[in-house]
Amino acid sequence: MVAAVPPVPGRPLPSAEDQAAQFRLLADNVPVLIAVFDAVDRTCRFANRQYARSFGLDEAQVIGRTFAEIIGEEAALEIEPHIERVLNERVHVSYERRLERRDGTPHWIEVNLIPHLAPGTGQVQSTFVLISDITRFREAERAARESEDRLAKFMDASMEGIVFHRDGIITDVNPTLCALVGYSLEELVGRPALSMVAPDQVETVRAVMEAGKETRYQTAVLHCDGDRIAVEFIVRTLWRNGERLRMTIVRDMRAHLDALARIQHLAEHDPLTGLLNRATFMEQLRERLSRPQATRAALLFIDLDNFKRVNDSLGHLEGDQVLRTVSERLRGGLRASDLVARFGGDEFVVLLEDVHQRKDVQTVLNALLSVVEVPVQAEGLDLSVTPSIGVAMYPEHGDTPEELLQHADTAMYLAKTAGRATYRFFERAMAESAYADLVLEGELAQALTADEFVLFYQPQVDAKSGELVGAEALLRWRHPQRGLLAPDAFIAVAERHRLMLPLGEWVMYEAARQARDWHERGVAAVPIAVNLSSMQFRLTSFAKSVAHVLKTAGVPGEWLELELTERMLTDEIDRLPELLRTLRAQGLAISIDDFGTGFTALNQLTRLPLDKLKIDQSFVAVLPEDGGAAAITRAVVQMAKGLGMRVGAEGVRNERQWRLLADWGCDELQGEVIASAMPAAEFEAWLLDRDRPLFPSIDS
Structure with a gap:
């Protein structure tokens, strides 16, 4: 049973007893159950320690016992067909069995039955039995199957698109991704992953793919009809079905970006009228005045006359409608490049840029007076709302936002004292003798x-x-x-x-x-x-x-x-x-x-x-x-x-x-x-x- 070893010159050959001892040492220390059974009477002729102990016996106790006596009549009947095949067909037979340990937990074994043929006749003299515990491998396979099942269920249920690709070629996608880009599974599998990416984003995505990074970043994909879709890619590397794949979660960012834009708009604009708020206007005014190429400009401070009466008599809801109407009229009477803001209450501020002469500003002022004075409908009544407007010119009346605003405010108060529904340009004399303030x-x-x-x-x-x-x-x-x-x-x-x-x-x-x-x-x-x-x-x-x-x-x-x-x-x-x-x-x-x-x-x-x-x-x-x-x-x-x-x-x-x-x-x-x-x-x-x-x- 042990292969012959060529003799070494000067060294005596090992005896049969030494060879038997070496074989026994080897057999008792391999992680396999080994036994040899006679082909005629089915008795055990050899067993290693692991085989004997697995049945609660020692090596001497199993020798001479039949196969059925060692493993039990029921188990012997179950595997008898495999033994008959070895004996009759003289072939190597391998099969697996699921057993239960004494504590009830399952384990799996792989059994190999190998015929030992007699020299010359070719008859089966005995059968070698090799039993290996393959529980660990079967558990690993089961875990892999369960993991694959979970991944498949996750892909189907996920509200975000998922793409698997190998070497840049799509191998699988989930239904959400198909719905996002408008293609079927069959149309996507086998295509280059970059074919879905917006053209201006291809090089960025390609660089991530080639670097093998696990990262997340914002990009864009294309719908089958050509529409651009803002998305976030979350990229990971994983093993699936024994293959190393790249998985990309594709998150639709359109609603999120719209919400961010809305929040940003609300942070910068008056929620009632949609005009710029005070903070944003002052920031943009400061930025425009600081430009090297800043031109002559006019700052208008507008206050609605007797607006408090509208709120007091008709309520704040009608007052709010009046403010919205006035803001729409102001925007309609100005250029797209002009800044207009609501500072709070019934106060509005306008920046007119690139005005060369005072008469240019007067033309705009007269237009604003005309459009704002048009009666506003509220609760079936025609309300006449008039503005008082103060004007400060840049750079004559100030070169900072605060100074211009203060001087336009001063001029506005003078317009009110002059009878309302009119405008006044700031004059230095106003700073010295602002009558209303005094x-x-x-x-x-x-x-x-x-x-x-x-x-x-x-x-x-x-x-x-x-x-x-x-x-x-x-x-x-x-x-x-x-x-x-x-x-x-x-x-x-x-x-x-x-x-x-x-x-x-x-x-x-x-x-x-x-x-x-x-x-x-x-x-x-x-x-x-x-x-x-x-x-x-x-x-x-x-x-x-x-x-x-x-x-x-x-x-x-x-x-x-x-x-x-x-x-x-x-x-x-x-x-x-x-x-x-x-x-x-x-x-x-x-x-x-x-x-x-x-x-x-x-x-x-x-x-x-x-x-x-x-x-x-x-x-x-x-x-x-x-x-x-x-x-x-x-x-x-x-x-x-x-x-x-x-x-x-x-x-x-x-x-x-x-x-x-x-x-x-x-x-x-x-x-x-x-x-x-x-x-x-x-x-x-x-x-x-x-x-x-x-x-x-x-x-x-």
Whole structure:
């Protein structure tokens, strides 16, 4: 049974006993079960250790036993046909069997039956039995099949296209990919993978394929009808059916890119009119003025006359329609190259470039006056809306965006004092003797000493329960001749002439005093939010002035909340973290008002100790119809929650908006659906008139 070994000169041949021992050592240490059975009586003539132990015996115990005695009658009957074939046909027979171990787990063996033929006669003397455990291989095959099945099911179910290719030739695709490019499976298999790629993207994709990179990148493919489809490729290398293939996941990016473009548009444009917003206009104005080839230009500041009457008499919805109509007329009266923006409220700003003479600007101004003055339909009425326009020329009236804007604003106010529905060019004399500003400045100074200012309070409620959680203090001026004025009628002048400092301190003190009064009388134990001006906030002694107000009013800081604008965060970024920490150490809560309309960088929010974001009402106003505003609002809520801040929303007008904002995770709401801003006495009466939460639970 062991091949003869040629003798080595000078070395004696091994004895038969040595050869037998060597064979036994070899047989007992190979990972195979070995046995030899007599062809006539089927008794075992030899077995290695592994074979004997697999049946619970040792080598001596199996010798002389029959095949059936060793493996059992049932198993012997099962494999008897294989033995008969070896004996009758004198051929090597191989087969597999599935067995169960004592613990019930399956395993597979491969059995090889090899006939030993007698010399001369060719009769089968005995049968060699070689048994190998192939469980590991069968498990691997099963795992591979299951993996292949899972991959096939994944390909069929995936909402993204999948392409397999070998050496650049497509071998398989899934139904989603077929639907994406408009070809059938049969049409795609066998084609070059690059044939689907847009021509201008072929070299980029080819470079990735040749480099064998596993990466992801944006590119484009072509539909069968020639349409270009923006996609993302996610490229991987894997083995499938024993072959090394490249797999590319093809993700349709059209909806995603459209959404990004919509969000970008909303970030740069006024959501109501679609015009540029203030931030984008100022950025583009600065860029255009900084060009070496910048030409003479005109900046127009447009304010609608008596627009407040439209809102007060017909409501904000009709007022919004008027603003949209005016914006469309402005765009229609300008060149495509001119910039036009809505700065907020009823204020619009226009940049006319490449104007050589003043009369060129006057032609445009007269055209704008004509188109804007055309009556606007609202609730069946013809409303006549007129503009007052101020003009500042570049570079005569200023060479920076801020200077031009200020001078155009000044000229606009002069147009209003001149009778409205007209325009005025800025003149240097205006800067020296702006009559309207001087008059208003004097009136503001007198109003402070004459106690003409008053705070109105608007409730802030829990978005889920409707319970009162705070109030926002809103400044009003009881003007002796002009009646009750909102801040937009005088704040700009107060800011320009530094009257905002004493006025802002008065607002903080009055809000603190009112909070103390309500706490002591048990009317409303909630904090009052106060809007800060940029001028106040820029004071190096601002934190000390706040501490002085709290001490004078006799209230803890927890009874006040300070509302900043995004612009303040940008302007004061260097000193902001320390200042906010100082204010919060005094117990005050800090929130960002009108969030979403300013310049705040997201990395700033992560570094600042803030308590709350208040979503700007321009986004809330168009909910739920405006999908872009809804997307931004939800994103702001999720971002604020991720940063551990509360979220408030202003300008909530109806229950539908309330429920929507509450479902998105907004914490606090304020707006007309709850209550308008009102004097302190009316606020108290409004509260005391209720013996239950302000509104039924939003969950009810």
